[in-house]
Structure formats: C-alpha cells, structure tokens
Amino acid sequence: MSETVLEKVEEIGRKLDELKGFLEDVFLTTEEYMLLKEVDEIVANKRFNELKTLDEV
Numbered sequence: 001m002s003e004t005v006l007e008k009v010e011e012i013g014r015k016l017d018e019l020k021g022f023l024e025d026v027f028l029t030t031e032e033y034m035l036l037k038e039v040d041e042i043v044a045n046k047r048f049n050e051l052k053t054l055d056e057v
Contacts, residue, residue, distance in 0.1 A: 024033055042050050 024036060028036065039051065042048070
C-alpha cells in the first residue's frame with residue numbers, strides 16, 4: 001500500500017514540475033526565467049550562501 005502511495009506522490013510531483021515549466025514558459029520574461037532557473041539550481045544543490053537579496057538583483 002505505501003509503495004502505491006509513494007508512486008502517486010512521485011507522479012504528482014512530476015506533473016507539478018511539468019506544469020511549473022509550462023507556466024514559466026508562458027508567463028515569465030526571459031530574465032525572470034533565467035533567475036528562477038538559477039535559484040532552483042542553487043536550492044537543489046543546497047548552496048544557500050549564493051542567494052542574493054532582491055535589492056542586489
């Protein structure tokens with residue numbers, strides 16, 4: 001039972017990632033998209049000391 005739940009959670013996560021990608025493509029400017037990708041990479045790699053305040057951007 002728990003394996004099925006885990007599979008469903010992973011499937012939902014993949015679908016949310018796809019939806020996020022679609023919305024980024026449609027509604028963000030190129031600069032916003034690049035900044036978001038950079039932040040996603042930093043967070044994924046847990047390099048939080050590389051994040052900047054909005055005032056610095």
